[in-house]
Amino acid sequence: MGRGRHAGYDDQREAILAQSARLFADRGYAGTSMAMVAAACGLSKATLYHYWPDKDALLFAIADGHVQRLQALVAQPPAPRAGARERLATLIAQLVQHYAGAQDAHRVLTAEVRFLPPALRERMLAGEREVVAAFADAVAAVRPELREAALAKPLTMLLFGMVNWMHTWLRPEGPLDHAALAPVVAELFLGGLGAVTGPAPTVRPGLAAPAAAGAPGGQPG
Amino acid sequence: MGRGRHAGYDDQREAILAQSARLFADRGYAGTSMAMVAAACGLSKATLYHYWPDKDALLFAIADGHVQRLQALVAQPPAPRAGARERLATLIAQLVQHYAGAQDAHRVLTAEVRFLPPALRERMLAGEREVVAAFADAVAAVRPELREAALAKPLTMLLFGMVNWMHTWLRPEGPLDHAALAPVVAELFLGGLGAVTGPAPTVRPGLAAPAAAGAPGGQPG
DNA sequence: CCTACCGATCGGTAGG
């Protein structure tokens, strides 16, 4: 609550953020005018500028809020006595579930952040790198030799690809929703993790189908 | 070669397409002006309009050409005596390799096609659906019971997510390139495919860690 | 009468 500002000032700021997130997600940042944002909020353009200084500030607030919630998610301590596979499966499920409730912000983050001025964009990317690093740690805990092969981060990015792409084809009203898909993503990724043999030169096509290895444990010992 | 048009007319059209693909990919469709496209081609804006009727035509030609090349890729007959797993691994490798040489068109297709007028966009999406259906068939050939569980297409979309997201983090000058990553994607997806148990209600948490099932074959019998 | 282009400008709208 701002000092000396009327009750509901912060609510109005948040409402504007939600409307602009929807518009930026649907029409793109460059394709959305401040007049559209104002109209969607039932405000004049001048009133809109009373709550937010400029268009970039809206974009940054949408994306930064989303990334901060992802950082809070990965900062949660793992369940006691949880194995590495269980820890990773939990993180994946939480990521998918979080995206289900933040689809506009997520689409803005993945598609429109490139339009931010470099300084603001760099602050965003620093937060994003923290989230990716936490997932890469969880991946490496399942198969530590992948980190030495420099594959922990690439595999983590393949995982993020699966999840970040879901909004393009998953229909909320369809038979399959985020909640039903979360365990499928975890099974697919964890199952595949056991099958990855290493970087390209390590692949030995002479053995049995390399993609089908999948030793259930995958723990170092 | 157009009748009565000077030599190089079609070359000029293609050169304009390549420049606009790069600009649309970097700055977005709405964020790119026809003046920028003209300047990048060393042409006046009026000359640019001599080669292409309007901005939408550029966007459609970029995206449609890309989709047509993907359709040609999946239309190739599989290698004789290739198993279902080998067929899918080949398709994945070809998809990744194709994207490596068409990054601008790919980014435009995935991020900017929403700005096309509905009629043109629908033509694009029809082509895209064909490509997805071909991959879903290859997925279902590996594990036919997944089609009955309505998971063949969702899993195919998770695969496309991994591949469509690569451009956001894969640096061409980095140690890992598309060629090195293609077999990793194939291993991860094919390995994971054997571990997927079915739709949500089928998951039985009472058994050993569900994500670790991974019977190597995964065939119905 | 064609093509291949030019400099200049059209009616509207952008963010602020």
Add this chain to the structure above:
DNA sequence: CCTACCGATCGGTAGG
């Protein structure tokens, strides 16, 4: 919190 504007730039087209 609104009307009234600004400098500039938008996609597209004029005559020659």
